[in-house]
Amino acid sequence: MATFAVIAIGIAACSSGADDIAAPNSEAATTAEPPDTEPAVTAPAADTTTVDPVEAATIAQVNDYIAQAAAFDQAGADVQFPTGLTFQAGGAPGYSRYVFREHSEGVVPTLVEGPLVGTVRCQDEALPCSFRELRELDESGEPIPPGLAMSADELAELVAQLTALNEFAEAHRDVNSACAAGFVSDRIQTANMGSHFYNISWIADGFDPARPEILLYAKADGTMADGALDQCEGGEWTGDPMSLVGTAFIIPPQVIGNDHPETFAGPLDNWHIHYNLCRGNSQGRDTFLPRTECEAQGGNFSAALGWMLHAWVADDFDNQLGVFGMWNASITPVADAAAIRDSREVQGSDFPEGAQQSLIADFLYSGELSVRPGQPLFFNNVDAVPHTVTAGTPDSPAFSDFDSGLLTPGSNYEISFDEPGSYSLFCTLHPDMVAQVTVSD
Numbered sequence: 413m414a415t416f417a418v419i420a421i422g423i424a425a426c427s428s429g430a431d432d433i434a435a436p437n438s439e440a441a442t443t444a445e446p447p448d449t450e451p452a453v454t455a456p457a458a459d460t461t462t463v464d465p466v467e468a469a470t471i472a473q474v475n476d477y478i479a480q481a482a483a484f485d486q487a488g489a490d491v492q493f494p495t496g497l498t499f500q501a502g503g504a505p506g507y508s509r510y511v512f513r514e515h516s517e518g519v520v521p522t523l524v525e526g527p528l529v530g531t532v533r534c535q536d537e538a539l540p541c542s543f544r545e546l547r548e549l550d551e552s553g554e555p556i557p558p559g560l561a562m563s564a565d566e567l568a569e570l571v572a573q574l575t576a577l578n579e580f581a582e583a584h585r586d587v588n589s590a591c592a593a594g595f596v597s598d599r600i601q602t603a604n605m606g607s608h609f610y611n612i613s614w615i616a617d618g619f620d621p622a623r624p625e626i627l628l629y630a631k632a633d634g635t636m637a638d639g640a641l642d643q644c645e646g647g648e649w650t651g652d653p654m655s656l657v658g659t660a661f662i663i664p665p666q667v668i669g670n671d672h673p674e675t676f677a678g679p680l681d682n683w684h685i686h687y688n689l690c691r692g693n694s695q696g697r698d699t700f701l702p703r704t705e706c707e708a709q710g711g712n713f714s715a716a717l718g719w720m721l722h723a724w725v726a727d728d729f730d731n732q733l734g735v736f737g738m739w740n741a742s743i744t745p746v747a748d749a750a751a752i753r754d755s756r757e758v759q760g761s762d763f764p765e766g767a768q769q770s771l772i773a774d775f776l777y778s779g780e781l782s783v784r785p786g787q788p789l790f791f792n793n794v795d796a797v798p799h800t801v802t803a804g805t806p807d808s809p810a811f812s813d814f815d816s817g818l819l820t821p822g823s824n825y826e827i828s829f830d831e832p833g834s835y836s837l838f839c840t841l842h843p844d845m846v847a848q849v850t851v852s853d
């Protein structure tokens with residue numbers, strides 16, 4: 413008979429959230445509501461200068477305009493979070509609805525991706541999730557794999573939308589054509605993504621699949637930029653040669669609303685909102701810092717910024733992690749698609765050395781679930797609904813062995829096993845959710 417050492421943390425989630433949610437500005441912190449209804453994020457600063465997109469010429473103005481145009485108000489930001497949560501660090505950008513990170517002011521949300529419930533992520537290399545594969549599936553008339561969760565009509569409409577987008581992208585393969593069309597670089601090259609070139613004057617005009625607000629370019633020599641990228645000037649690119657790698661959309665909540673956008677056909681387009689994002693510090697990188705630290709480093713802070721969506725339709729950068737994935741493994745630094753997830757997982761400072769993490773995402777206990785005796789295993793709930801981690805099976809529960817109780821979104825549950833063996837677990841709220849933890853030396 414195995415013995416257990418079970419430590420539950422963070423499951424008293426409806427106590428005070430105040431200490432766990434950093435307020436980006438102190439004014440909002442002092443006017444906050446009582447702890448049980450503590451807002452998930454604070455509103456953008458009210459004193460920013462209004463920038464006319466037509467007049468936005470410098471990179472600072474471009475950043476200001478994007479931050480203003482795509483900012484959520486307090487209510488819009490709060491809609492994305494069930495109330496009364498106590499966040500703990502966890503999640504994986506591009507793989508989970510929520511990502512919470514820790515910085516000097518505590519744990520803050522940094523990303524929300526997908527609808528509140530019912531997220532479909534097509535990131536499985538065995539499924540036809542890339543633009544090219546979806547188009548081939550549509551042309552073949554073959555049955556649609558259940559993992560895509562769409563009808564033949566929806567697939568046909570999606571492929572038509574993406575084909576129109578592909579034509580726009582390929583017409584701007586030359587970065588100079590983007591500059592001539594009014595796109596400007598944010599000068600930040602992100603790994604497995606590239607640099608966003610915004611058409612500022614298109615940001616407020618709604619969704620058109622053939623007219624993305626953003627084109628993505630990466631350095632043509634396959635290296636990462638050393639510092640901030642150059643810029644379009646007078647309709648021409650002034651920097652190193654660039655390759656078109658993808659497209660993206662940014663549609664402000666004022667234009668499309670606070671709820672998850674209904675745009676591309678089918679459920680694969682998971683739009684995201686950035687929270688507590690520090691864009692473009694002096695090194696030309698995105699980071700996650702409190703507002704004051706961000707601005708001290710020359711960055712542009714956004715409390716909440718969205719809605720945004722990548723669409724990987726460039727001919728040479730077909731994305732095995734999905735046409736709407738966060739990351740594209742074929743973009744510098746080129747990587748094994750399967751390895752990207754591990755490199756993106758967020759762990760908290762409360763994770764002991766050598767701890768393993770399983771994200772509870774999209775109603776699955778994901779990850780390896782193989783540990784050594786005594787090795788801590790953290791289950792991190794990054795769905796928008798509560799789950800449990802309970803010993804046994806739905807037909808034969810063993811609550812006395814271990815039971816997390818209600819794990820609200822953003823909560824961790826730590827467990828370790830002293831003896832080798834195979835341990836069953838399930839979710840008491842969703843009996844389809846079952847998993848096995850393998851413990852071996």
Ligand SMILES: [Cu+2]
Binds near residue numbers: 798799842
């Ligand atoms: Cu569950």
